Amino acid sequence: MNITINKEDRVLIASxxxxxxxxxxxxxxxxxxxxxxxxxxxxxxxxxxxxxxxSAGLRVILSLAKKVKSSGHLFMLCALQESVEQxxxxxxxxxxxxxxxxxxxxxxxx
Amino acid sequence: xxxxxxQPEKDMIKVLLVDDQEIVAEAVRDALQDEPDIAFEFCxxxxxxxxVANKFRPTVILQDLVMPDMDGLTLVRFFRANDATKEVxxxxxxxxxxxxxxxxxxxxxxxxxxxxFPDKLEVIARLRYHSKGYTALLQRNKxxxxxxxxxxxxxxxxxxxxxxxLDQTPSTRWCFEPSTQLGGDSFGYHWIDTEHFAxxxxxxxxxxxxxxxxxxxxxxxxxxxxxxGVDLKQPxxxxxxxxxxxxxxxxxxMFFTIWYGVYNTQKKQxxxxxxxxxxxxxxxxxxxxHSEIKLLTSQGVVIGAMPDMDFRxxxxxxxxxxxxxxxxxxxxxxxxxxxxxMWTLEDFTNMVEAYAKDASAKDIRDxxxxxxxxxxxxxxxxxxxxxxxxx
Numbered sequence: 001m002n003i004t005i006n007k008e009d010r011v012l013i014a015s016x017x018x019x020x021x022x023x024x025x026x027x028x029x030x031x032x033x034x035x036x037x038x039x040x041x042x043x044x045x046x047x048x049x050x051x052x053x054x055s056a057g058l059r060v061i062l063s064l065a066k067k068v069k070s071s072g073h074l075f076m077l078c079a080l081q082e083s084v085e086q087x088x089x090x091x092x093x094x095x096x097x098x099x100x101x102x103x104x105x106x107x108x109x110x
Numbered sequence: 111x112x113x114x115x116x117q118p119e120k121d122m123i124k125v126l127l128v129d130d131q132e133i134v135a136e137a138v139r140d141a142l143q144d145e146p147d148i149a150f151e152f153c154x155x156x157x158x159x160x161x162v163a164n165k166f167r168p169t170v171i172l173q174d175l176v177m178p179d180m181d182g183l184t185l186v187r188f189f190r191a192n193d194a195t196k197e198v199x200x201x202x203x204x205x206x207x208x209x210x211x212x213x214x215x216x217x218x219x220x221x222x223x224x225x226x227f228p229d230k231l232e233v234i235a236r237l238r239y240h241s242k243g244y245t246a247l248l249q250r251n252k253x254x255x256x257x258x259x260x261x262x263x264x265x266x267x268x269x270x271x272x273x274x275x276l277d278q279t280p281s282t283r284w285c286f287e288p289s290t291q292l293g294g295d296s297f298g299y300h301w302i303d304t305e306h307f308a309x310x311x312x313x314x315x316x317x318x319x320x321x322x323x324x325x326x327x328x329x330x331x332x333x334x335x336x337x338x339g340v341d342l343k344q345p346x347x348x349x350x351x352x353x354x355x356x357x358x359x360x361x362x363x364m365f366f367t368i369w370y371g372v373y374n375t376q377k378k379q380x381x382x383x384x385x386x387x388x389x390x391x392x393x394x395x396x397x398x399x400h401s402e403i404k405l406l407t408s409q410g411v412v413i414g415a416m417p418d419m420d421f422r423x424x425x426x427x428x429x430x431x432x433x434x435x436x437x438x439x440x441x442x443x444x445x446x447x448x449x450x451x452m453w454t455l456e457d458f459t460n461m462v463e464a465y466a467k468d469a470s471a472k473d474i475r476d477x478x479x480x481x482x483x484x485x486x487x488x489x490x491x492x493x494x495x496x497x498x499x500x501x
Contacts, residue, residue: 022291022317052452054443054492055315055367062415063363083452090439090455091367091386092411096419 003028005035011110012039013103017049020057029060036068042110043068046103048079053087065097074098078106123148123241126168128159128185129203130177134226138172141230148237156180164194169241171195172224175204175215183218190219197247199240203227261292264322271329273298280307280373283474283498293493294321294366295438296329305376306343308332309499312368313387313438315412317492324364328356345370345383349410349421353385358414365414369436371406373428373501380434380501381425386412388442391435391459393466394428401431403463432501433466440492441478447486474498 001024002017012035020028036043045061053061061077068075078100080088088094100106125148127138135152142148151166153159156177163171171189175182182202189195199221204211212223222236265288276282282299294314302308312328314321331352335342340351348370358365369390371382382390384407395401410421442458445451461480465471474496482488 052443055313055439056317058412059315059358059363059365062358062365083454086455087439090388090407092409092415093386095409096411096416 001025001028003031005031007039007041008107010041011107012036012041012043013046014043015046015049019052019054020050020060021052021054022056025054025057025060028057029063032060032064033067036064040071040073042074043076044103044106044110045075045077046079046106047077047081047084048103050081050084053084055091058087058091058093061097062093074110076100076106076110078103121147121245122169123237124167124169125150125172125237125241126159126163126166126170127152127172127203128154128156128177129172129174130154130156130179131174134174134203137227138233141233142237145234148234156182156185159185160188160192160195163189163192163198167194168198169244170237171198171200172203172237173200175202175206175211183214186215186218186220197244199244201236201240258290261290261319264319265292268292268296268322268326271296271298271326271333273300279501281500282309283500285475285478285494285496287478287490287494289317289440289490289492289494291317292319292322293317293438293440294325294364295440295493295495296325297436297495297497298329298333299497299499300333300335302335302342302372305374307373307375308342308370309373309434309436309497310368310370311387311436311438311495311497312366312413313440313493313495314366315364320362321364324356324361324366328352328366328368331355343372344423345372345381346408346410346421346423349383349385349413350419353413353419353421354417356414357417361414365412367412367439369406371434371436373499378428378501379425380406380428381423382406382408383410383421383423384408385410385421386415388437388439388455390437391462391466392426392432393435393463394426394432396429397431398467398469401429401467403459405459406434428501434499434501435462435466436497436499437462438493438495440490440494441481441496443492444481444485444490446484453481453484 004015065075076098079102153162201222202215202220205226297311299309314325337351340347367387368385369387373380389405389407392404393401408422408424444453
């Protein structure tokens with residue numbers, strides 16, 4: 001898992017690459033929490049290069065979403081690969097998180 | 111061979127020297143004579159040194175590179191292949207100073223290289239350094255083994271809570287295999303009354319004892335039928351009750367997925383609800399040949415994630431030949447060895463359908479074994495749970 005965190009305009013954009021599972025999600029959570037606390041801004045997770053997400057990864061994304069929303073900012077995901085989208089569908093996450101087809105569409109809403 | 115200090119204390123540094131020259135042994139012995147916490151053993155015969163090492167249990171090995179009966183690098187490899195010495199630091203003691211020889215020693219498995227005969231202070235410092243590292247490794251290995259044992263005990267407890275297979279109608283068969291790290295799977299079934307049979311399978315997010323503890327808590331609530339004000343015959347009510355009881359904020363940030371179904375024996379109907387769980391697979395028809403597959407899901411969100419969520423109950427009729435398969439995502443989220451790609455839910459569904467329609471198929475564990483072959487790995491990364499209910 002690789003994570004690249006940038007800020008474009010006022011949106012914190014994190015691109016996640018590889019697998020987000022029990023082994024890698026704690027690292028992602030630590031990095032994201034640090035960035036979120038520092039920036040205090042809307043957050044977009046770009047999942048275009050995310051190949052797999054386990055329930056441990058879903059847990060981290062949900063925790064981050066709650067944290068960002070509780071500070072009054074928007075939290076969005078975008079560009080889910082088909083296999084990852086299926087996991088979001090099954091878990092019901094598509095109903096509780098804001099998900100856009102791609103980065104441009106997401107930024108247009110943020 | 112000469113021996114001294116054969117009964118060192120538990121935390122002693124134990125040095126084993128292998129060298130064909132007695133004079134080297136004398137030099138090392140002299141260097142170590144004022145170090146009461148260092149036990150020393152000398153063996154001049156490389157042919158018998160493995161036996162000596164297995165008895166002495168060194169924490170560091172000093173060895174010569176040029177000996178008449180055995181090449182020193184070959185001996186390093188022997189030490190590495192021997193259980194009692196495979197991780198013991200080896201310091202090569204040699205008169206050769208060429209970088210190529212040193213590099214070859216390290217490549218063979220040596221940990222350090224000293225040119226004969228080094229200063230006494232340096233010898234002691236290096237022996238202490240390597241021995242300390244090895245002792246720390248042993249302690250870490252011991253702690254890891256204790257942890258693995260505790261995880262295995264927790265897994266045994268989870269298994270002890272799983273119900274015995276039923277032979278009457280509906281009959282049940284299952285296969286459960288906890289992962290090394292212990293996942294959070296559990297499942298069960300019971301009669302609510304004489305007409306209603308409940309069946310459920312849940313999967314707590316993440317791994318470890320924490321996930322297993324939450325899984326057991328949920329199971330106990332379902333088994334003891336203790337969700338206040340909830341009609342256990344109504345799947346959506348059960349999931350709503352669980353969602354209100356097990357909020358993730360109160361359970362260390364953990365949520366779980368669950369598939370819960372109730373079979374009405376009089377109406378021949380199965381009603382069910384899913385909380386973020388993979389769809390159950392129903393193979394249903396008048397007979398195996400004319401049976402059809404149906405994926406049973408109801409689009410609910412994982413349990414504990416958000417308060418005030420709605421869960422829907424769906425219903426389907428159960429025909430003469432009907433088999434239901436409820437499972438956790440650990441059963442199909444594997445990597446296919448031959449392609450390096452992830453297996454898919456569709457692949458898993460096809461395999462289960464073929465099994466359900468095969469009249470000769472008798473052991474549900476066959477499915478697990480087939481998947482194990484696909485990933486070319488005996489152990490699963492996540493808990494493997496598969497429950498079969500035949501109506």
